[in-house]
Amino acid sequence: MTLVARGLSRAFGKHPAVVHADLTLTPGRITGLVGPNGAGKTTLLLLLAGLLKPDGGTITLDGAPAGDGPLRAACGWMPDVFGTWDSLTPHEILVTFARLYDMPAPDAAARADELLALVHLSEHGRRPASELSRGQKQRLGLARALVNRPRLLLLDEPASGMDPRSRIELRDQLRAAARAGAAIVVSSHILTELDELADDVVLMVGGTTEPAGPTTASWRVRLAGQPESEAQLVALDDDEAAAAHLAALLADGLPVAEFTRVSSGLEQAYLQLHADRT
Ligand SMILES: Nc1ncnc2c1ncn2[C@@H]1O[C@H](COP(=O)(O)OP(=O)(O)OP(=O)(O)O)[C@@H](O)[C@H]1O
Known part of the structure; x- marks a missing residue:
């Protein structure tokens, strides 16, 4: 219904x-x-x-x-x-x-x-x-x-x-x-x-x-030996995109030590909404 x-x-x-x-x-x-x-x-x-x-x-x-x-x-x-x-x-x-x-x-x-x-x-x-x-x-x-x-x-x-x-x-x-x-x-x-x-x-x-429009989640990428503060945030559409990104990093021989989904796209949309309204 x-x-x-x-x-x-x-x-x-x-x-x-x-x-x-x-x-x-x-x-x-x-x-x-x-x-x-x-x-x-x-x-x-x-x-x-x-x-x-x-x-x-x-x-x-x-x-x-x-x-x-x-x-x-x-x-x-x-x-x-x-x-x-x-x-x-x-x-x-x-x-x-x-x-x-x-x-x-x-x-x-x-x-x-x-x-x-x-x-x-x-x-x-x-x-x-x-x-x-x-x-x-x-x-x-x-x-x-x-x-x-x-x-x-x-x-x-x-x-x-x-x-x-x-x-x-x-x-x-x-x-x-x-x-x-x-x-x-x-x-x-x-x-x-x-x-x-x-x-x-x-x-x-x-x-x-x-x-809420289409949301984009972020992944935190840190290479071995890289300080925490220099880890990068990469916006990716979904799990499949994340898997492909990780595979590409590894194929390039990069020593990936951390690869973590850090915040939901929904969180970003929600916070953005507040930022716009307050
Ligand atoms: N029976 C009521 N009498 C007077 N005001 C009310 C009544 N019910 C809700 N309100 C007011 O209407 C507004 C919306 O309340 P509502 O409970 O729908 O919000 P909500 O989004 O569900 O909040 P929460 O996330 O805290 O549950 C609030 O300002 C609340 O004070």
């Missing part, structure tokens, strides 16, 4: 949080949404999820104007902090959400078990949710977002609080959801992670969006 948002705006009182934002989400693609604190990312995601009404602008789903109802039916929403009902178990929480999506009780119970296994929480499934750690709650939040097999997946800083293994699994789970045809948007402050995960990146500052 393709979501197209055009000119979305939303203010809180006199304070504009989202200002003429544009975003297109396409099936099978993961879009990264990055921007500083207060840029309007969460507000934009809430608008897309049908959980907040825009003051202006349009949202279409497969070309048809979409109000709250269709958006909520199509979306899986994972907030940055997932408030659980602490007296319920993760299994009960997932069953409750599945039932809210009109799933029959036996299907809801089976779906809850399936999702708990997916996010590696099966052994915690029947204990009170209050016993979950922050990272485990995040994983439960992801399971919750997937309950209705959403065609649009909106995730607000999903990796925050997750340990390294859970982050890697999250990446794999999102890739699998995209391969299955979901259109996905992920907001994050971790640019290197987004660089690996996202097919497209949208930058957000002061409530407005702009697509």
